[in-house]
Amino acid sequence: MSNAANPDTRAITELYGRFLASPEGLDPEWRRFFGDLDDEAAALLRGLNGGAPDATTVAAGVAGDVRRATLDSIRALMLIRAYRVRGHLEANLDPLGLKPIEPHPELDPRTYGFGEADMERPIFINNVLGLETATLRQIMQAVRETYCGTIGVEYMHIQDPAQKAWIQERIEAIHNQTQFTVEGKRAILERLTTAEAFEQFLNKKYTGTKRFGLDGGETMIPALEQILKRGGQLGLKEVVVGMPHRGRLNVLANFMGKPYTAIFSEFQGGAAHPEDVGGSGDVKYHLGTSSDREFDGNTVHLSLTANPSHLEAVNPVVVGKVRAKQAQRGDTDRTQVMALLMHGDAAFAGQGLVPETLDLSELKGYRIGGTIHFVVNNQIGFTTNPVNSRSGPYCSDVAKIIQAPIFHVNGDDPEAVVHVARIATEFRQTFRKDVVIDMFCYRRFGHNEGDEPAFTQPLMYKAIAKHPTARKIYANRLVAEGTLTEAEAETLVTQRQEMLEADFEAAKAYKPNKADWLEGAWSGLDRVRGYDARRGKTDVPLETLKRVGAALAKVPEGFNLNRKIARQLEAKHEMIETGEGIDWATGEALAYGTLLTEGHPVRLSGQDCNRGTFSQRHASLIDQLDETRYVPLNHIEKGQAEIEIIDSPLSELAVLGFEYGFSLAEPRALVLWEAQFGDFVNGAQVIIDQFIAGGESKWLRMSGLVMLLPHGYEGQGPEHSSARPERFLQLCGEDNIQVANCTTPANYFHALRRQLHREFRKPLIVMTPKSLLRHKRCVSKLEMFGPDSTFHRVMYCDELPSDPKEAKQVVLCTGKVYYDLLEEREKRGVTDVHFLRLEQLYPFPADALAAELKPYRHCDLIWCQEEPRNMGAWSFVNSFIEEIAEEAGCEKPRPRYAGRPSAASPATGLHARHVREQAALIDDALTLGKTALKRIAARKVALEEKTQGKPHGRTGDKSEAKPVGRVKGKSKTAAE
Numbered sequence: 001m002s003n004a005a006n007p008d009t010r011a012i013t014e015l016y017g018r019f020l021a022s023p024e025g026l027d028p029e030w031r032r033f034f035g036d037l038d039d040e041a042a043a044l045l046r047g048l049n050g051g052a053p054d055a056t057t058v059a060a061g062v063a064g065d066v067r068r069a070t071l072d073s074i075r076a077l078m079l080i081r082a083y084r085v086r087g088h089l090e091a092n093l094d095p096l097g098l099k100p101i102e103p104h105p106e107l108d109p110r111t112y113g114f115g116e117a118d119m120e121r122p123i124f125i126n127n128v129l130g131l132e133t134a135t136l137r138q139i140m141q142a143v144r145e146t147y148c149g150t151i152g153v154e155y156m157h158i159q160d161p162a163q164k165a166w167i168q169e170r171i172e173a174i175h176n177q178t179q180f181t182v183e184g185k186r187a188i189l190e191r192l193t194t195a196e197a198f199e200q201f202l203n204k205k206y207t208g209t210k211r212f213g214l215d216g217g218e219t220m221i222p223a224l225e226q227i228l229k230r231g232g233q234l235g236l237k238e239v240v241v242g243m244p245h246r247g248r249l250n251v252l253a254n255f256m257g258k259p260y261t262a263i264f265s266e267f268q269g270g271a272a273h274p275e276d277v278g279g280s281g282d283v284k285y286h287l288g289t290s291s292d293r294e295f296d297g298n299t300v301h302l303s304l305t306a307n308p309s310h311l312e313a314v315n316p317v318v319v320g321k322v323r324a325k326q327a328q329r330g331d332t333d334r335t336q337v338m339a340l341l342m343h344g345d346a347a348f349a350g351q352g353l354v355p356e357t358l359d360l361s362e363l364k365g366y367r368i369g370g371t372i373h374f375v376v377n378n379q380i381g382f383t384t385n386p387v388n389s390r391s392g393p394y395c396s397d398v399a400k401i402i403q404a405p406i407f408h409v410n411g412d413d414p415e416a417v418v419h420v421a422r423i424a425t426e427f428r429q430t431f432r433k434d435v436v437i438d439m440f441c442y443r444r445f446g447h448n449e450g451d452e453p454a455f456t457q458p459l460m461y462k463a464i465a466k467h468p469t470a471r472k473i474y475a476n477r478l479v480a481e482g483t484l485t486e487a488e489a490e491t492l493v494t495q496r497q498e499m500l501e502a503d504f505e506a507a508k509a510y511k512p513n514k515a516d517w518l519e520g521a522w523s524g525l526d527r528v529r530g531y532d533a534r535r536g537k538t539d540v541p542l543e544t545l546k547r548v549g550a551a552l553a554k555v556p557e558g559f560n561l562n563r564k565i566a567r568q569l570e571a572k573h574e575m576i577e578t579g580e581g582i583d584w585a586t587g588e589a590l591a592y593g594t595l596l597t598e599g600h601p602v603r604l605s606g607q608d609c610n611r612g613t614f615s616q617r618h619a620s621l622i623d624q625l626d627e628t629r630y631v632p633l634n635h636i637e638k639g640q641a642e643i644e645i646i647d648s649p650l651s652e653l654a655v656l657g658f659e660y661g662f663s664l665a666e667p668r669a670l671v672l673w674e675a676q677f678g679d680f681v682n683g684a685q686v687i688i689d690q691f692i693a694g695g696e697s698k699w700l701r702m703s704g705l706v707m708l709l710p711h712g713y714e715g716q717g718p719e720h721s722s723a724r725p726e727r728f729l730q731l732c733g734e735d736n737i738q739v740a741n742c743t744t745p746a747n748y749f750h751a752l753r754r755q756l757h758r759e760f761r762k763p764l765i766v767m768t769p770k771s772l773l774r775h776k777r778c779v780s781k782l783e784m785f786g787p788d789s790t791f792h793r794v795m796y797c798d799e800l801p802s803d804p805k806e807a808k809q810v811v812l813c814t815g816k817v818y819y820d821l822l823e824e825r826e827k828r829g830v831t832d833v834h835f836l837r838l839e840q841l842y843p844f845p846a847d848a849l850a851a852e853l854k855p856y857r858h859c860d861l862i863w864c865q866e867e868p869r870n871m872g873a874w875s876f877v878n879s880f881i882e883e884i885a886e887e888a889g890c891e892k893p894r895p896r897y898a899g900r901p902s903a904a905s906p907a908t909g910l911h912a913r914h915v916r917e918q919a920a921l922i923d924d925a926l927t928l929g930k931t932a933l934k935r936i937a938a939r940k941v942a943l944e945e946k947t948q949g950k951p952h953g954r955t956g957d958k959s960e961a962k963p964v965g966r967v968k969g970k971s972k973t974a975a976e
């Protein structure tokens, strides 16, 4: 709209007339401009002309007063609209006022042809801004109060007319200001004083100790209070809070109600939990807590989620927790439980998890009815200025991807901050949608209390040193307007200080008396004790299995099933009826279905997981004529629990975080996340390292989350082969997680059911198959799911050798390679090599393996894997195997390695090479002793010659295995 800066008013009227008559003929920018004006302009014209807007009247311009009035009204509306869109650019947001506010031409009345002379002329604006008819001066005052005061509102990007209109009405009629009562103002000052006194007290008592103080952003505390108060009035019963380091102690003390004595005790080196609880603990500014707060008779339960240092990583976890809690409460309209997330400005703009989590907000499988985001925008990130932190003007711009309204507000105006907190809460409760409060403030000290900020921001810190605190500014304002006396304001401060002193003394004797875990939804559960088989009772009566199986193969009358799916269902039916050949997907469905009949909800989310990446699951059946969905597992029997299978957005980090959060709040549901291919799991690494692996130890929070990671070397190249089991195994310690690689549908079934059939919860990471999904040998009989069946951590081969004495070599392995070994052994007629499968890699099944090895003490031991030597389980298992073999009395306890040589990339992209490598590693595993070593050495030489001395292929093995002969044997079937 290049000519909008200096418009000819007549031309605008004509343009508008043309727009009404035939908008297509207009330049698109003008079309959009008038289009946005349309409703109000039409109403206004109706008001002026006493009837419908008439294109010809406007275009031709009736003579005299009406024409001029019309023109004024339209121009005034254009001006008002410009303020709605861009007023925030001239708002007084920065308490430090470091940068001059640049006037924006679209906010200048001259841009619309108004001059000084027009200031006092009445203009009809038809109740816009609560004004029927107003002078330009009055209009300017109203728009500047509403849009350029200490609040800048961004909402014109919202496409939903109802949401946009709601905000407009909510702020324009009152010129975006709440008239607080004397009581309200005192309450705000009291909260501010509490926040400030706390930080100052800590600063005095623990000078230089890291606390990531809220100093400069204290106004957040009265704002949070308002969110709870207004939320409680609007039906809120529970808030799950997530926040970073900044101001966390203040929030714990002055919002969550954690006793000062407990916090001081932690500063004095005391533990957060009683000592006998165990765990590694965490620094105080990462800890969570929960409490009940009461306002006007409404009790709101608060829980602050523990989080790692990784900024924003807690976001999806909080959101997932809220979803679970909503389900527990039956909060179907999602107004009882809410997420409240606090952010730093640099982190909100910079971390990719922020948009990933925002993206979940409106999706059926993940929505929670909106999060309130509160950004403590202290205009700095550690030592980095905003200009180096983001490309957009605001740190909050990312929230526009979900069209959230954004309220920028000056943190030195506590009434404005509390006012927007109230509006944001109302908006969330009304539209059940995310909303952002971006509170501009400053950081009074360095990034932490030991830092010198003047090294990097000398000018900013000169300004801060001279700047009075928000409490002081507000107290002065209230004194000036006569709300309270200076002495009263000071009394508030001294009262707080005395209280803090008393608690400081009391803290010396403070001892935490209990750890807040295994409460609420977790009561009845216990922590794990001992390293036994931990099977749980996972077997299921045959009739239940058949009932579930029958439901799996049934569709409603008249359902138009895809022909290929129909054949699959017939096959399923056959499996259940005959009790033979139950495949992986059916085994999995039986696990879900039987849990559902026992009342355990199941929730599986991941990319395309309804169908399954390998077209194996088909959990939802799609009618071929109208695309309606039918989920057989939800139609087993009356009173069963429900399964939710959700095709996730293309995110690993946010979705895994969400499911982990869900599992924290709901121990009685089976919660699973599935990777498209296991390779992609590293996109979620922060959730794995910081939450799943360490959460229980750091924060005493258990999780029964299951991660399904398709894994296996099938010639699909570097990115579709490995779920990087080595990464998970490296994380294993202190009994934190379980890592499994099951080889039979029945064992997988028991592993899943076991998650809910023990008194504790542990995350389970399963390397799941790809080709085995359809492998004729990878099937189980129904009886393996039935009475007295169980999970096996170690499984031995059910055929050869018939007598352990006849064996010469034991090949240990995990996962799919077992079937490759089996087939090759068969093909070669080898009868003296015994196989042992580790179905669970961690906790390492030491007792079971020792028992299995005992009869084979005379044998050579081999570890066979498909992954390169520096990957897979080898580095993890080899010392375990050796120790156990030694203890079991094995003659040659050191296992020999049979697998791919170390490599930079997990797998080759060349299929022929994959086949060659795979054949070689199987050959290595099946070949005995010296012969094997000779062959390996020969291959190494050949390769080196080929690559002109560059060690590019296999590098051989240094095992000291001895040659052994071969024997014949018969079959045997049992496991562990």
Ligand SMILES: Cc1ncc(C[n+]2csc(CCOP(=O)(O)OP(=O)(O)O)c2C)c(N)n1
Residues within 6 Å of the ligand: 246, 309, 310, 311, 343, 344, 345, 346, 347, 348, 376, 378, 380, 381, 382, 443, 447
């Ligand atoms: C993911 C991640 N990267 C880096 C850091 C190190 N770090 C801690 S605080 C901080 C600055 C954060 O700035 P901002 O988000 O504006 O919050 P503020 O500290 O200013 O309140 C950084 C870079 C971190 N904690 N997390």
